[in-house]
Amino acid sequence: MKQTQEPAYRVLPGPEGLLPPAAAVMGVRLPEDGEGLVEGRIVTEEKAMEAAAIALLTRKNPTLFPGPLMLWGWNEHTIEKAAPFFDVAKEIPGVRIIPMPDYRPIYPKIDPEAVINPCHPNLTIWHNKIEACIFIGVHCHFANITLKMIRAGTNCYTIALCAEAGHEDAMASVPQFTADKLKRFAETLRRVKKNGIKPLYEGQGIIPSGWAQVAGLTGTPMMKPEEEMVEAGLSHDLEKGLDENEE
Amino acid sequence: MSEGLGEEVKTNPQGDVITAAPAPTKEAKKGAAAQRVVDPDYLFLHAPREKTFITGSEAAKEAIRRANVDVAISYPITPQSETMQQVGYLYAEGYVKDYYRGEEEYGVMSAIAGASRSGVRCLTATAGPGLMRGLEVIASWPGGRLPCVLLIMCRVINAPLAIQPDNVELSYMLNTGCLLFHAENQQDFYDYALAAFMIGEKPEVTLPVAVAVDGFFVTHARGWVSLPAADIKLPPRDCYHEAVPMMDNENPPIRISRDAPVQKSNFISYQMHASWQQEIWAAQERSRKWIERWLGGLVEVVNPKAKIMIVASGAAVSQSREAVRQAAEQGLEVGLLKIKSLRPFPADEVRAALDHAEKIIVPEFNYVGWLAKEVKSTIRGSERVISGPRVFGGMSMPTELILEYITGSPNRW
Numbered sequence: 001m002k003q004t005q006e007p008a009y010r011v012l013p014g015p016e017g018l019l020p021p022a023a024a025v026m027g028v029r030l031p032e033d034g035e036g037l038v039e040g041r042i043v044t045e046e047k048a049m050e051a052a053a054i055a056l057l058t059r060k061n062p063t064l065f066p067g068p069l070m071l072w073g074w075n076e077h078t079i080e081k082a083a084p085f086f087d088v089a090k091e092i093p094g095v096r097i098i099p100m101p102d103y104r105p106i107y108p109k110i111d112p113e114a115v116i117n118p119c120h121p122n123l124t125i126w127h128n129k130i131e132a133c134i135f136i137g138v139h140c141h142f143a144n145i146t147l148k149m150i151r152a153g154t155n156c157y158t159i160a161l162c163a164e165a166g167h168e169d170a171m172a173s174v175p176q177f178t179a180d181k182l183k184r185f186a187e188t189l190r191r192v193k194k195n196g197i198k199p200l201y202e203g204q205g206i207i208p209s210g211w212a213q214v215a216g217l218t219g220t221p222m223m224k225p226e227e228e229m230v231e232a233g234l235s236h237d238l239e240k241g242l243d244e245n246e247e
Numbered sequence: 248m249s250e251g252l253g254e255e256v257k258t259n260p261q262g263d264v265i266t267a268a269p270a271p272t273k274e275a276k277k278g279a280a281a282q283r284v285v286d287p288d289y290l291f292l293h294a295p296r297e298k299t300f301i302t303g304s305e306a307a308k309e310a311i312r313r314a315n316v317d318v319a320i321s322y323p324i325t326p327q328s329e330t331m332q333q334v335g336y337l338y339a340e341g342y343v344k345d346y347y348r349g350e351e352e353y354g355v356m357s358a359i360a361g362a363s364r365s366g367v368r369c370l371t372a373t374a375g376p377g378l379m380r381g382l383e384v385i386a387s388w389p390g391g392r393l394p395c396v397l398l399i400m401c402r403v404i405n406a407p408l409a410i411q412p413d414n415v416e417l418s419y420m421l422n423t424g425c426l427l428f429h430a431e432n433q434q435d436f437y438d439y440a441l442a443a444f445m446i447g448e449k450p451e452v453t454l455p456v457a458v459a460v461d462g463f464f465v466t467h468a469r470g471w472v473s474l475p476a477a478d479i480k481l482p483p484r485d486c487y488h489e490a491v492p493m494m495d496n497e498n499p500p501i502r503i504s505r506d507a508p509v510q511k512s513n514f515i516s517y518q519m520h521a522s523w524q525q526e527i528w529a530a531q532e533r534s535r536k537w538i539e540r541w542l543g544g545l546v547e548v549v550n551p552k553a554k555i556m557i558v559a560s561g562a563a564v565s566q567s568r569e570a571v572r573q574a575a576e577q578g579l580e581v582g583l584l585k586i587k588s589l590r591p592f593p594a595d596e597v598r599a600a601l602d603h604a605e606k607i608i609v610p611e612f613n614y615v616g617w618l619a620k621e622v623k624s625t626i627r628g629s630e631r632v633i634s635g636p637r638v639f640g641g642m643s644m645p646t647e648l649i650l651e652y653i654t655g656s657p658n659r660w
Binding site: 019021022023024025029030068074075103105118119120139140141142144145146148149152163164165166168169 | 521530
């Protein structure tokens with residue numbers, strides 16, 4: 001049955017509560033190629049990119065989360081996207097780049113400055129006080145479970161630039177996101193700045209992240225993950241690790 | 248001189264002659280080699296079709312012939328055995344790339360899980376007790392985001408043992424997370440099975456699809472089926488455009504994990520598992536678009552303005568169609584709502600179709616009345632639902648029985 005009216009449910013920055021529903025189950029439908037989603041409503045692709053650009057420029061600690069499909073040279077398509085990805089980063093003053101290189105859980109703890117992980121993505125959001133982020137190159141299943149967890153427990157504005165059908169659980173999403181669309185997104189960032197949106201971190205460049213330290217890119221001493229404990233309610237468990245046979 | 252030297256006739260322990268099909272001819276093998284890949288829209292919606300009079304099992308065979316299946320794994324159980332036997336012929340002719348018999352249903356469903364993880368297009372089929380045996384693994388498929396097609400030929404599962412039609416087993420399938428279509432007739436069994444591959448493999452869906460049919464009534468009976476030419480087939484599975492990464496041990500980075508982590512004892516992992524489960528049901532919702540496009544919607548409505556509406560799925564739809572016709576002969580307008588897709592359940596469509604109805608009849612081929620429960624929990628005014636007539640244990644459903652429910656006030660379940 002074709003959707004004839006907009007769903008009442010809005011996909012807004014959280015915290016929404018312990019277990020927010022999947023937006024698809026609440027009636028939010030995926031956009032077609034050429035369209036986008038903003039807060040659960042189907043809009044033009046241009047408007048979705050604009051909403052995403054404004055969020056990234058005006059909210060605290062904007063961060064790009066490239067996933068495996070962006071980080072690894074799987075095929076020509078992914079390699080083609082790498083250069084325009086950095087063009088986008090350069091247009092967002094004060095942006096961080098924190099990768100999601102893999103989907104396996106990282107125990108007993110993660111380094112939230114170095115990575116984001118779908119098993120506990122909220123730790124990275126909380127630690128870095130991220131209020132706007134982009135997921136790109138993350139397989140759709142892992143992006144969706146991550147987006148819901150972020151909406152549950154953080155106030156982060158999530159953006160999903162998806163090579164496939166898009167993501168209802170992000171506050172803004174554009175489907176079929178090709179390298180060409182990445183270039184257009186960089187143009188959108190330039191345009192909204194030109195039209196008067198003042199970046200929160202004007203004058204700053206890309207902020208080195210823990211990942212950059214790990215990779216030795218910044219020249220600063222590498223911080224060992226264990227020196228940067230995760231501040232979470234159950235951090236003592238995370239710190240110790242768990243002994244399933246413990247009595 | 249030659250007496251007694253004739254070819255020995257092999258029999259099974261019951262004395263039945265064991266037959267074997269002759270090896271396919273070179274001509275038969277040419278058919279598979281000559282097939283060309285076409286756009287799914289063309290195959291499902293636009294390709295010219297010709298009518299043929301075949302059984303449900305043969306209809307499934309014709310779907311598989313055009314489905315570009317990589318691996319089919321079988322284990323015999325009545326009334327499913329004939330279908331996978333037919334698929335065996337397709338393997339011999341080169342239409343299916345690999346085919347074998349598993350150890351039993353648990354092994355078959357596990358092997359399908361492995362095959363699907365590796366990115367190939369997979370098919371299996373089972374029935375009744377076989378489905379029950381494989382259910383633990385089947386229930387793990389959606390969480391593994393494993394596209395595959397499972398054909399279910401429904402039969403009795405309860406003791407006393409019987410092999411007759413009864414679809415109570417579908418009530419167990421409703422909450423597994425698999426997409427679940429219920430075919431009314433041979434034509435549906437062809438159409439649903441073929442479309443199921445493409446629907447389940449869509450990146451935003453990436454789920455297993457079960458296509459059920461009522462055993463014997465459809466599998467072993469002939470009906471008219473419109474088929475496109477056999478020289479066209481679906482594109483192969485595009486496993487690198489799905490919701491999870493493939494298990495690919497030949498291309499870097501091989502370390503990418505696609506499966507759920509073993510759950511550890513802290514809140515964060517519980518939350519991830521919860522979000523993971525939500526995502527399965529969200530993916531079901533996303534399949535609606537493709538069911539609408541390729542199967543013409545999740546429901547079909549006949550006489551939508553009638554005050555008396557029948558809601559049915561599977562073979563009960565055919566009986567209901569005839570009851571609607573017979574009621575019309577008596578001057579009664581009766582409507583019919585055919586549920587094609589049990590999962591995702593067409594809740595909005597059901598509400599819209601039944602909003603005006605004064606009396607809603609739900610005939611079923613099972614004791615528990617699982618469809619009536621679904622309908623009651625979906626609509627406003629569930630007291631309008633008469634949960635029946637229901638037959639089970641191999642009984643057929645005379646249309647007169649449905650007419651009694653239309654015209655009278657039968658004892659309610």
